[in-house]
Amino acid sequence: MNNIISNLKSTVISSLTSAMQQGWQHFTPERQASQPPAAQSLQLQLTVKRGAFTLELNHSLSLHGVTALFGRSGCGKTTLLRAIAGLDRHAGAQIRCNDVIWQQGNRFMPVYQRRIGMVFQHSSLLPHLTALQNLLYGFKRRVKHSTVQLEPAQVISLLELESLLPLQPEQLSGGQRQRIALGRALLSQPELLLLDEPLASLDQQSRNEILPFLQRVAHHTGIPMLLVSHQLDDVVKLADQLVLMQDGRIISQGSLPQQLLQPELAASGAMSLLYAQSQGCNNHLLQLSIGKQQLQLPAPLSNTGTQTAYRLRIQARDVALSLKPLNDSSVSNQLKVSISGFNNAPHPAETLVQLELVGQPLQALLTKQSAERLGLQVGQQVYAQIKAVALD
């Protein structure tokens, strides 16, 4: 055992030393031309029957960035993820990743050959191993040298694991355990990361702590992620695309901003996601542009001035509409938009007004009475007052 520990330590120390020599104080990797192509599409054809529940799919999923598999509890998300991973084998299923057959007829590629990394709700760290040993578990034994694109030192730096390495799992918080589990998954050199509710067992503080690391992995490694979640808040912070499931079926898929218009999502609190460019800071106010329109928001205190693109999360209830620009209002963010449609809101007295802002969707939650009073119609140009924005 002592030998194993000292071998693991020397692997990381030599890896870290070499990283330092190459100037990886901060990990800013870009996928190299020599790297294998990341997973881009999954073709899925499968039927799974479990008592009264049936999962039935015949879909192609396009995977780039973070794709959220979203739906109510019991709709079949985990069942689908486990089939994709090869953890469960369902007769008659056909699963392909790009052009590689993972399952078809008698052919069944086992989990370890699928080049996937997995993180589950509970981190499943081995309790008798340190964080470092857990991190490197499988890396030395299972990963072929020729496939190594992410070295331990890079993963340690990316996920800021340095101070955690000597600790036992019981000494780590839930969020820290998930960071180690994520690091272990990355060191398996995956072409696809499968994340099954990785934040579900965490309290809000731990969720907030690990979310930036998931964002960092998504942005810096280029490895596509399939994220199972039934928390719309987490999905909106992380995902680029959303696959919506209901009662064992995929009912829609597409870019996250478009999918947020689906009435099924309004039940979880209708919101919009806008992409904006930073024009710098003025008096601690971040100046943002969307096309030719401007917004300003209190700059995040951690703002280093280097971020140029932002995601703005806007609750539909924080958007008000007026027929003319308001000059005597305290709301300073006012955008010219056009009405593209109306959706039912969860409450019968309210309506969700679909708006378009330079090709991006935005929605406002109004009472039907207000919408009628203003005479709102599809195609009409109005002004959206944005009362609150969350920044990513």
Ligand SMILES: Nc1ncnc2c1ncn2[C@@H]1O[C@H](COP(=O)(O)OP(=O)(O)OP(=O)(O)O)[C@@H](O)[C@H]1O
């Ligand atoms: N081993 C099993 N035996 C019988 N039924 C099962 C089994 N596993 C899952 N189910 C049923 O299959 C359905 C889908 O379960 P699944 O865990 O895939 O849903 P989910 O969308 O991931 O839910 P959650 O968000 O709560 O994790 C549920 O109705 C569940 O009760």
